[in-house]
Amino acid sequence: MSTPHIRQGSLEIVDQEKIISRGSLYVAQARLTAMMKWIWMILAIAVANPVLYLLSIGIGVGAFIDKSAGAAGIDGVKYLTFLAPALLATAAIQGAIDESVFPTLEGFNWWKNFLGMNATPISGNQIATGVFLASFVRVVGTVIIYWFVMLAFGALESSKAWLAIPTAVMAGVAFGSITQAIAGLLKDENMFFVIFNRFVMMPLFLFSGTFYPLSSMPIYLQWIGWISPLWHATELGRYLTYGHALTQTMAITHMVFLLTLLALGIFFSRRIFTMRLAK
Amino acid sequence: MSSPLITARGLTKKFDEFVAVDEIDFDVARGESFGLLGPNGAGKSTTMRIIGATSQRTSGDLTILGMDPEKFGPQIRAHLGVVPQQDNLDMNLSVSENLYIYGRYFGLSRKFLKTKIEELLEFAQLQEKRNAKVESLSGGMKRRLTIARGLVSEPEILMLDEPTTGLDPQARHILWDRLFRLKEQGVTLVITTHFMDEAEQLCDRLVVMDKGKIMAEGSPAQLIKDYSTKEVLEIRFGSERNSEMADQLRGMCDRIEELPDRILLYSEDGEALLEKIYSAGLHPKTSLVRRSSLEDVFLRLTGRTLVD
Ligand SMILES: Nc1ncnc2c1ncn2[C@@H]1O[C@H](COP(=O)(O)OP(=O)(O)O)[C@@H](O)[C@H]1O
Numbered sequence: 001m002s003t004p005h006i007r008q009g010s011l012e013i014v015d016q017e018k019i020i021s022r023g024s025l026y027v028a029q030a031r032l033t034a035m036m037k038w039i040w041m042i043l044a045i046a047v048a049n050p051v052l053y054l055l056s057i058g059i060g061v062g063a064f065i066d067k068s069a070g071a072a073g074i075d076g077v078k079y080l081t082f083l084a085p086a087l088l089a090t091a092a093i094q095g096a097i098d099e100s101v102f103p104t105l106e107g108f109n110w111w112k113n114f115l116g117m118n119a120t121p122i123s124g125n126q127i128a129t130g131v132f133l134a135s136f137v138r139v140v141g142t143v144i145i146y147w148f149v150m151l152a153f154g155a156l157e158s159s160k161a162w163l164a165i166p167t168a169v170m171a172g173v174a175f176g177s178i179t180q181a182i183a184g185l186l187k188d189e190n191m192f193f194v195i196f197n198r199f200v201m202m203p204l205f206l207f208s209g210t211f212y213p214l215s216s217m218p219i220y221l222q223w224i225g226w227i228s229p230l231w232h233a234t235e236l237g238r239y240l241t242y243g244h245a246l247t248q249t250m251a252i253t254h255m256v257f258l259l260t261l262l263a264l265g266i267f268f269s270r271r272i273f274t275m276r277l278a279k
Numbered sequence: 280m281s282s283p284l285i286t287a288r289g290l291t292k293k294f295d296e297f298v299a300v301d302e303i304d305f306d307v308a309r310g311e312s313f314g315l316l317g318p319n320g321a322g323k324s325t326t327m328r329i330i331g332a333t334s335q336r337t338s339g340d341l342t343i344l345g346m347d348p349e350k351f352g353p354q355i356r357a358h359l360g361v362v363p364q365q366d367n368l369d370m371n372l373s374v375s376e377n378l379y380i381y382g383r384y385f386g387l388s389r390k391f392l393k394t395k396i397e398e399l400l401e402f403a404q405l406q407e408k409r410n411a412k413v414e415s416l417s418g419g420m421k422r423r424l425t426i427a428r429g430l431v432s433e434p435e436i437l438m439l440d441e442p443t444t445g446l447d448p449q450a451r452h453i454l455w456d457r458l459f460r461l462k463e464q465g466v467t468l469v470i471t472t473h474f475m476d477e478a479e480q481l482c483d484r485l486v487v488m489d490k491g492k493i494m495a496e497g498s499p500a501q502l503i504k505d506y507s508t509k510e511v512l513e514i515r516f517g518s519e520r521n522s523e524m525a526d527q528l529r530g531m532c533d534r535i536e537e538l539p540d541r542i543l544l545y546s547e548d549g550e551a552l553l554e555k556i557y558s559a560g561l562h563p564k565t566s567l568v569r570r571s572s573l574e575d576v577f578l579r580l581t582g583r584t585l586v587d
């Protein structure tokens with residue numbers, strides 16, 4: 001046994017100012033350190049996902065659809081170009097859900113490591129924000145990779161196409177922040193995923209104007225698009241990547257919708273995390 | 280003596296209607312080693328979480344380091360080292376990453392943590408496991424890592440909730456030794472345990488808790504003096520005869536406790552009492568004279584044994 005270092009004591013060494021200003025970054029650092037253990041897997045999925053999707057649906061099904069649509073195309077473009085922005089937003093949403101729901105369930109239910117974090121000066125608000133920030137980083141990475149694959153497939157036709165990156169990220173993190181808040185409420189999550197995937201994710205994916213314009217869907221199903229961040233992000237993405245017709249009012253509506261969702265998601269995540277930890 | 284580091288008055292915690300901690304009062308002085316002794320469900324962990332400024336009390340007054348945890352949670356937690364009853368390590372991270380990240384939560388610098396982590400790995404005897412994923416550690420190793428993690432910020436108050444549960448006897452004694460050293464350096468210890476030997480070894484002063492209430496308070500020696508006799512004679516007649524014999528023995532000593540497998544006779548002189556029993560023509564199958572312990576205090580106070 002070596003001689004112990006001279007003890008200075010927490011009154012000397014703990015830096016409260018720093019914890020207040022950077023606490024959520026430390027939580028994000030923990031999450032990102034964890035993600036780095038899977039970085040090759042994460043990257044492989046981030047690349048394989050767009051490549052496979054765009055190949056099979058965009059080019060395979062697309063060739064068939066393009067032929068029957070004739071010169072007018074779908075919304076004036078190749079089916080691949082039409083479809084890609086929706087898939088981009090879907091990938092952003094999926095990545096955000098992975099990085100918000102699983103860490104939250106781990107932290108509260110499986111490993112309870114949030115209780116460990118909260119025994120330090122780190123607050124419930126900072127834990128919620130840190131988890132969110134780490135998922136933000138993952139979403140940005142996923143979207144950028146996706147965007148370049150779209151570029152390689154020739155699915156980007158507008159000079160504004162790069163702006164589809166922030167809009168897809170916004171959709172992802174907006175949705176992720178909501179699922180993070182919901183995950184913070186779950187005590188017994190087994191049934192939740194089944195229900196969530198079947199009755200939320202699937203309908204959103206299918207009825208958000210992903211595969212064909214929302215306007216060609218029966219009117220009684222169109223509300224799904226309206227409440228779906230995927231549809232709002234897809235509309236923006238289509239406008240930005242190939243110049244899909246979009247009024248300024250609608251563009252602002254889509255942005256406001258996504259930003260509102262994001263604000264609500266972050267607000268409630270922080271609220272729910274804090275209240276649950278104080279029990 | 281300066282004012283207490285922790286003061287609780289009428290401290291109460293309810294979970295819906297259930298009262299887990301029931302109007303308890305206590306003080307913890309700086310540099311003292313203070314214990315909460317009680318059986319499972321007594322409310323020890325709940326009390327610890329409230330002192331740890333994470334769980335909110337339902338009512339009563341509580342001051343820690345001069346602050347109310349309801350208003351100054353993070354400021355109080357900055358000076359606490361918490362070892363919870365259930366390990367809650369970050370299973371995504373390796374052993375040394377767990378220590379590093381935890382240190383970051385206290386705003387500690389990389390440079391400080393670099394040497395601190397070496398010290399803590401040695402403390403926990405986990406040097407060889409520094410890069411191992413926490414998931415792969417044995418229960419005892421996880422426990423040691425959790426304890427080491429609680430020390431990363433050199434806390435003023437170290438809170439240990441059943442610290443040695445899951446440790447082998449050797450690791451247990453090593454930990455007791457380390458805790459003594461910390462105490463020598465001026466660290467205040469708050470410890471819960473349901474092991475009476477641990478309470479006797481580690482605590483300057485303790486409260487005996489049962490069903491959310493404090494039953495008694497004092498140093499281990501004082502509690503034994505107040506609530507028990509110097510010695511205890513344990514005898515066995517075989518489980519079917521114990522209760523019949525207990526009736527015959529009742530007049531012969533200060534107090535008698537009948538347990539399912541044995542009878543405890545409280546007396547200042549156990550050997551003399553045993554002589555008396557033999558001369559009365561009674562022949563127990565086994566007999567043992569020992570000193571009174573906190574276990575006897577608990578039995579006296581609650582009519583139940585501490586560990587069931
Ligand atoms: N979060 C909780 N919700 C409801 N009841 C709880 C909760 N935590 C503890 N309890 C109850 O409070 C009582 C005291 O528990 P605890 O403080 O863990 O006791 P101890 O640590 O002394 O074993 C137990 O009956 C336990 O079931």
Ligand SMILES: [Mg+2]
Binds near residue numbers: 320323325364440
């Ligand atoms: Mg307990």
